[in-house]
Amino acid sequence: xxPALRALLAVTVLAGLGACAPAGRGAAAPAITLGAGLAVxxxxxxxxxxxxxxxxxxxxxxxxxxxxxxxxxxxxLTRLDERGExxxxxxxxxxxxxxxxxxxxHLREARWSNGLPVKAADFVYAWRRTVDPATxxxxxxxxxxxxxxxAISEGRMSPATLGIEAPDDRTVRVRLNAPTPYLLSLLTKxxxxxxxxxxxxxxxxxxxxxxYLVNNGAFLLREHVIGGRITLVRNPxxxxxxxxxxxxxxxxxxxxxAQTDRFFAxxxxxxxxxxxxxxxxxxxxxxxxxxxGPYLGxxxxxxxxxxxxxxxxxxxxxxxxxxxxxxxxxxYVRQGLYLPAYTPTPPLPGYRAPLPQWAGLSDIERHxxxxxxxxxAGYSARHPLHVEMHYPTDSDNRRTYEAVAAMWRANxxxxxxxxxxxxxxxxxxxxxKKLSLFHYAWIGDYPDPYTFLQLFQTxxxxxxxGYSNPRYDALxxxxxxxxxxxxxxxxxxxxxxxxxxxxxxxxxYYYATRHLIKSYVRGWSGNIQDRNLSQYMYLxxxxxx
Amino acid sequence: MLRFVLRRxxxxxxxLLVIATLAFVLLHLTPGGPxxxxxxLVPQIQHSIEARFHLDxxxxxxxxxxxxxxxxxxxxxxxxYRNTSVNELIAQGMxxxxxxxxxxxxxxxxxxxSIGLLAATRAGSWRDRLPMSLAMLGISVPLFVTAPLLILVxxxxxxxxxxGDWVSGSWRHLxxxxxxxxxxxxxxxxxxxxSAAIEALASPFIRAARAKGLPARSIVLRHALKPTLMPLVxxxxxxxxxxxxxxxxxxxxxxxxxxxxYFVTGALNRDYTLVTGITVLYGALIIxxxxxxxxxxxxxxxxxxxxx
Numbered sequence: 001x002x003p004a005l006r007a008l009l010a011v012t013v014l015a016g017l018g019a020c021a022p023a024g025r026g027a028a029a030p031a032i033t034l035g036a037g038l039a040v041x042x043x044x045x046x047x048x049x050x051x052x053x054x055x056x057x058x059x060x061x062x063x064x065x066x067x068x069x070x071x072x073x074x075x076x077l078t079r080l081d082e083r084g085e086x087x088x089x090x091x092x093x094x095x096x097x098x099x100x101x102x103x104x105x106h107l108r109e110a111r112w113s114n115g116l117p118v119k120a121a122d123f124v125y126a127w128r129r130t131v132d133p134a135t136x137x138x139x140x141x142x143x144x145x146x147x148x149x150x151a152i153s154e155g156r157m158s159p160a161t162l163g164i165e166a167p168d169d170r171t172v173r174v175r176l177n178a179p180t181p182y183l184l185s186l187l188t189k190x191x192x193x194x195x196x197x198x199x200x201x202x203x204x205x206x207x208x209x210x211x212y213l214v215n216n217g218a219f220l221l222r223e224h225v226i227g228g229r230i231t232l233v234r235n236p237x238x239x240x241x242x243x244x245x246x247x248x249x250x251x252x253x254x255x256x257x258a259q260t261d262r263f264f265a266x267x268x269x270x271x272x273x274x275x276x277x278x279x280x281x282x283x284x285x286x287x288x289x290x291x292x293g294p295y296l297g298x299x300x301x302x303x304x305x306x307x308x309x310x311x312x313x314x315x316x317x318x319x320x321x322x323x324x325x326x327x328x329x330x331x332y333v334r335q336g337l338y339l340p341a342y343t344p345t346p347p348l349p350g351y352r353a354p355l356p357q358w359a360g361l362s363d364i365e366r367h368x369x370x371x372x373x374x375x376x377a378g379y380s381a382r383h384p385l386h387v388e389m390h391y392p393t394d395s396d397n398r399r400t401y402e403a404v405a406a407m408w409r410a411n412x413x414x415x416x417x418x419x420x421x422x423x424x425x426x427x428x429x430x431x432x433k434k435l436s437l438f439h440y441a442w443i444g445d446y447p448d449p450y451t452f453l454q455l456f457q458t459x460x461x462x463x464x465x466g467y468s469n470p471r472y473d474a475l476x477x478x479x480x481x482x483x484x485x486x487x488x489x490x491x492x493x494x495x496x497x498x499x500x501x502x503x504x505x506x507x508x509y510y511y512a513t514r515h516l517i518k519s520y521v522r523g524w525s526g527n528i529q530d531r532n533l534s535q536y537m538y539l540x541x542x543x544x545x
Numbered sequence: 546m547l548r549f550v551l552r553r554x555x556x557x558x559x560x561l562l563v564i565a566t567l568a569f570v571l572l573h574l575t576p577g578g579p580x581x582x583x584x585x586l587v588p589q590i591q592h593s594i595e596a597r598f599h600l601d602x603x604x605x606x607x608x609x610x611x612x613x614x615x616x617x618x619x620x621x622x623x624x625x626y627r628n629t630s631v632n633e634l635i636a637q638g639m640x641x642x643x644x645x646x647x648x649x650x651x652x653x654x655x656x657x658x659s660i661g662l663l664a665a666t667r668a669g670s671w672r673d674r675l676p677m678s679l680a681m682l683g684i685s686v687p688l689f690v691t692a693p694l695l696i697l698v699x700x701x702x703x704x705x706x707x708x709g710d711w712v713s714g715s716w717r718h719l720x721x722x723x724x725x726x727x728x729x730x731x732x733x734x735x736x737x738x739x740s741a742a743i744e745a746l747a748s749p750f751i752r753a754a755r756a757k758g759l760p761a762r763s764i765v766l767r768h769a770l771k772p773t774l775m776p777l778v779x780x781x782x783x784x785x786x787x788x789x790x791x792x793x794x795x796x797x798x799x800x801x802x803x804x805x806x807y808f809v810t811g812a813l814n815r816d817y818t819l820v821t822g823i824t825v826l827y828g829a830l831i832i833x834x835x836x837x838x839x840x841x842x843x844x845x846x847x848x849x850x851x852x853x
Contacts, residue, residue: 141590
């Protein structure tokens with residue numbers, strides 16, 4: 001549905017809900033009495049984004065709804081635990097060489113849903129299929145740390161030369177281009193899970209339909225309505241089936257407003273999101289059932305540094321970033337859900353993202369500095385900056401960008417007009433480097449600064465701002481070849497501080513995960529990747545709504 | 546009669562061709578492609594994806610290929626739902642829309658028809674003005690207000706019915722979306738029937754029937770009803786085609802896997818084949834319904850039959 005319509009719908013429903021709520025109930029959370037034991041019926045209904053699952057083929061899927069379902073259907077060499085940390089999956093243990101470029105994984109006795117054993121060759125087949133240009137996978141490059149993956153995806157080498165081999169049925173050997181500290185996290189992703197070749201050969205692209213699918217995860221696919229409901233049932237043949245308590249998981253694709261409706265109606269226990277502007281209202285009614293936490297994504301304004309007025313004009317870029325009041329922005333525009341951002345990389349365990357010095361200044365000092373640089377860039381009240389900012393249509397985006405434009409007007413006198421465009425139109429113009437200021441939000445592929453910093457590398461496909469600094473590139477390359485984790489992080493931090501000094505972008509805030517979760521749903525803890533596997537969840541005994 | 550139908554069917558072909566061509570051209574003119582993403586694609590992969598869907602060919606060849614497939618009833622593979630054809634998507638979504646749209650229309654006809662007739666026989670009294678004011682309200686309040694309100698009352702507060710989802714054959718899941726969709730149509734039908742019936746009741750043959758002393762009930766049902774149906778039938782044709790190809794608002798609010806939702810997500814994702822397929826289907830349904838409407842005219846009015 002068009003966002004404006006959706007927003008209107010949400011407002012209507014909420015207005016109605018408020019009007020109909022019995023007196024006095026508004027302030028309290030709904031009465032759900034929890035019992036001590038497990039609920040008799042262990043069936044969970046979860047929501048995914050309204051776009052729904054486009055394909056369940058692990059090599060082809062790119063959308064978040066599919067990732068949710070594939071996490072339940074397939075298991076790679078590693079899997080995520082409740083906290084989002086990689087733990088042994090099909091591989092029960094592994095070792096790596098001293099230089100961090102050769103990894104050997106030892107597989108446990110795991111079975112496909114047809115009862116046959118999962119073999120090392122199934123991983124070799126799947127990975128080769130993902131990087132093979134003939135498969136036409138959007139995610140072929142995701143396996144780029146693996147030796148020869150890029151050359152194969154570019155058609156320069158045969159898929160057989162990929163750095164993965166199966167010396168025997170229970171051993172997978174992986175060769176990497178460079179030490180990759182986030183490898184274990186990467187291996188939990190759908191594009192790295194094993195695939196059952198006979199099913200794919202027999203049924204082609206239809207192999208992911210419920211009647212043909214052969215999978216190795218905690219659940220089996222019972223029903224898949226294209227773009228609609230997906231029903232999974234517990235897989236009794238899963239190696240860790242004794243710890244899986246849910247007998248059935250249903251995924252429903254719904255927009256945010258419908259997810260909230262269905263949560264109130266009681267037929268949805270785990271939503272995928274809720275509208276940020278409803279946070280206070282929902283917290284008042286649902287209490288602890290409103291769950292939010294840090295998410296691996298940033299909300300950043302991209303600057304085209306290769307185009308006037310920003311090309312070669314660091315003072316102007318600095319003036320704009322200094323003039324943004326991030327604290328009030330997250331507090332009043334984003335309902336306090338998000339963390340203000342002064343640097344592109346969100347908080348990650350072990351990594352100290354470098355903050356620019358001005359981040360600690362008071363508002364008055366920061367504004368004065370902004371005005372100083374604005375004047376140094378040649379702008380004044382008589383000769384204000386006129387520039388356009390483009391963003392994909394979304395009510396949350398609109399509020400943010402209009403607030404930022406108002407801050408620039410108030411703090412500098414700059415005239416920034418904001419334009420919202422349909423996602424694909426904005427994306428297209430961005431890639432063609434036609435835009436001066438643009439929406440540059442990014443959700444990381446793995447919990448590592450590199451996934452955010454590579455966006456500013458010279459020649460990187462989505463370096464839409466055209467930033468190019470040989471020193472920055474050299475630091476990223478050096479980090480890429482560094483086997484020592486601490487030294488690698490130090491090099492990445494150095495690169496990031498260079499990025500901040502050059503003002504290659506304007507970070508605004510870091511995203512947060514947003515869920516409504518019934519208090520009787522247990523076995524999740526929320527994590528930065530926002531991947532909550534159903535295999536750990538269970539329902540506690542409960543009464544009422 | 547047969548010649549009339551054949552002639553109409555033949556003249557539908559160029560219309561459909563124009564619809565298909567316009568849909569094809571307009572979609573390809575829209576900025577952004579079906580496989581644009583915020584991920585990095587190496588040129589080989591991009592080429593491989595485009596080759597799979599023949600997007601690497603010149604536009605005229607894509608167009609001819611598309612027309613050729615269309616002539617065989619093949620609407621092509623969906624771009625966004627990999628490994629699914631547009632025919633499969635329509636086959637999956639159509640029963641949902643058929644059930645909801647059909648039930649809604651039936652409800653609207655029964656309710657709207659009765660209200661309209663009753664109001665017409667008591668024109669000018671409060672029993673005319675009250676239902677007609679309510680009908681005006683029914684027309685003015687959009688679906689995205691009524692549907693969530695119904696959910697609020699019947700699913701959230703009273704917990705009588707499910708707030709959405711689709712379970713084939715379950716009347717409980719059918720009821721709320723059908724009623725929501727029926728409300729504006731009920732209002733339209735009530736107004737159409739009322740004005741047509743007032744006009745029919747004032748015509749000379751009704752006066753003659755009255756003069757003969759026929760009871761009022763028989764005058765309305767046996768003599769006034771048929772001419773009353775004429776404007777209703779012309780409204781129902783396109784309206785039926787509309788509900789059969791899905792109501793995006795109803796589908797979105799109730800989370801139903803119908804065609805309307807595929808259409809909108811298809812347009813947003815530049816799923817060329819899916820959008821053109823549904824457009825052509827909608828065009829074909831409109832043409833078919835209009836033909837049916839014309840045939841109904843002939844049955845309802847002997848003067849039209851003579852002209853056909």
